[in-house]
Amino acid sequence: MVVEWMLGSWLLLLDWLIRLVALFWIPARTTPGAARSWLLLVGFVPLLGLPLYLAFGHPWLSRQRLQRQAEASQVIREEQALQDALRWQPRADTATAEIVPLVECQGDFMPVHGNAVDLLTGYDDALATLIADIDQAEERVHLLYYLMFDDAVGEAIVEALQRAAARGVHCRVLLDAVGAKRGLRAYRKRLLARQIDVRAMLPGGLRWRRSGRMDLRNHRKIAVIDNRVGYVGSQNLAAAGFVPGHPNRELVARVRGPAVAHLEAVFASDWYIETGQRLDVLVDVPVSVDDVPTQLLPSGPAYPFSNARDAVNALVHLARRRLVLVTPYFVPDEATLSALRIAALSGVEVQLILSASNNQRLTAWAQEAYYDELLRCGVRIALYEPHFLHAKHLSVDDDIALLGSINLDIRSFALNAEIGLLCYDSALVQRLRTIEADYLAQARPVQLEDWRRRPAWRRSREGIARLADALM
Known part of the structure; x- marks a missing residue:
């Protein structure tokens, strides 16, 4: 009985100690809204809540990744300083004139004119257009996607990459380690065998400390083909019905013009953050007669602000x-x-x-x-x-x-x-x-x-x- 009483007392003491530590620790390192949620969880189940907070409560990245993002941002800003002729100037006293400097200050990219932007709403049509552009590639194909499945769409993309590699096109593929787990497992060896460079972003396992918090993900969807065309939008590399009962409807922008070089710069930044390898970005991109002004907004925990x-x-x-x-x-x-x-x-x-x-x-x-x-x-x-x-x-x-x-x-x-x-x-x-x-x-x-x-x-x-x- 004495042992049981002492054990119960120690558990009760530990229970309240965790609550007190959480009360002082969590609000100082988390936003007020998130802190309230975490404190509520710790208050109800201290022995579970505190370990969960230590694992998932703060969106931290490794110092190496933060440093590489800062270096990439510096390079992007320096390169753009040499291309002032491409900068688009919004009219003064407009909403556009107010949003442009905020986006440039936080996300590094200036607004550029001379772009063509096609909005693709058909799921299969968007994929078919992407594959057709890959089949016309002459120098490089860069794909950066959150999700890739081992289905008919994944197979079609892999075959297009293999055809491009056979023509001497340099192909690189960046896939999120969690979102694209099925695609990486099914296609990595096959692509590497054709000299197609495939990398997993934010890997877990024993390497998680070199990445960051385990549930941080790269959710971007970007494709860049030569210096000719780029894709950005919501669509992944998977069939529309990859979630049973929820066939997807998407929107993808097919871009031509100087914005393609900016999409390439985002890919090169993520490649450098993940691999440490610096890629050359093709900056000499033809200007389109459509002349749509665009500006890229990259975001994520590697940046100083949200x-x-x-x-x-x-x-x-x-x-x-x-x-x-x-x-x-x-x-x-x-x-x-x-x-x-x-x-x-x-x-x-x-x-x-x-x-x-x-x-x-x-x-x-x-x-x-x-x-x-x-x-x-x-x-x-x-x-x-x-x-x-x-x-x-x-x-x-x-x-x-x-x-x-x-x-x-x-x-x-x-x-x-x-x-x-x-x-x-x-x-x-x-x-x-x-x-x-x-x-x-x-x-x-x-x-x-x-x-x-x-x-x-x-x-x-x-x-x-x-x-x-x-x-x-």
Whole structure:
């Protein structure tokens, strides 16, 4: 009995010691919103909560990776200083003139003119176009993707790379170690046998300390072929139905012009961060007569600031008439939620388009917890029904569009390496408006009165899921 009493006393002491340590340790190293979630978890289950926080609570990267990102950023800025003729100057006293310096200061890339941007909405057509461009490659093919599956699409991409390598084209492939695990396992040896350089980004296992926190991921989707054409968007290298019951609908931008060199620079930066090898970037890119001004927005934990979050929030605040946001995962932080609320209450028409189906149940429950507040402020919410809407883009008034891999959730803002393409062109925004109108024509609007009739158990579920927003 004495031994049991002493053991119980020690466990109780340890239990409260963990709580006290967490109370002083976590808020000093984590944002207030995330700290509340972690302290709640530690408070309920201390022996489990603290080890989980130590493993996943702070989005740390190794010093080597942070240093390499800083070096890559410096090179990008120095190279652009020699190409001032390509810089695009926005008109003064416009929303564009305000967002451009923020994006350049945080993400390194200046806005450039002379680009052509094609918006590809057909899933199979976008892949077929990418493969056709790979088949025309003469010098290099660089692919950087979060996810690659061992399915018909993965096989088609591998065969296109093999054909290119047989012609003497230098092919490099960067795949996220977790998202593309199936593709790496199925195709790595086969590609290496054809002298195609394949690397896994942010590997785990015994090498995790040279990478960073285990759940940090590279979520970018980029393809660059020669100095001729680049791709950026939401689509992975997998069949549309790679998640059973959730066939994807995507949006991809096919880019020509100086922006291709900037996409190549992002690839070269990630290659250097992962391998330590420096690649030459082909900067002599032909200017397109379409002359769409663009600016790249890379973001991720290797940067000093939350680039994606800051840019999205700035764009929301800069909207004066209409703002449309499309995302599959909507779990905003307080700053983004506040920006949307202020915009709607200020008279901006704010339209949020989400997917009616969702392949991540906890995220779906958490995002539903925000509907009531947003609807009360005048934000319109529509749920797209035919497919899993995996596209990620937003449009501001009539002259700014942002598209790429960035979700409107805390994971994209703080944990993932992401890429966005800003386009400052009214004709392109109008094309994007047409795509948004097609979504809305096939979407179910959420009405505040109907939403409030949902059962009490669903409200409780949403509230509990929202508490875990910083843990997703």
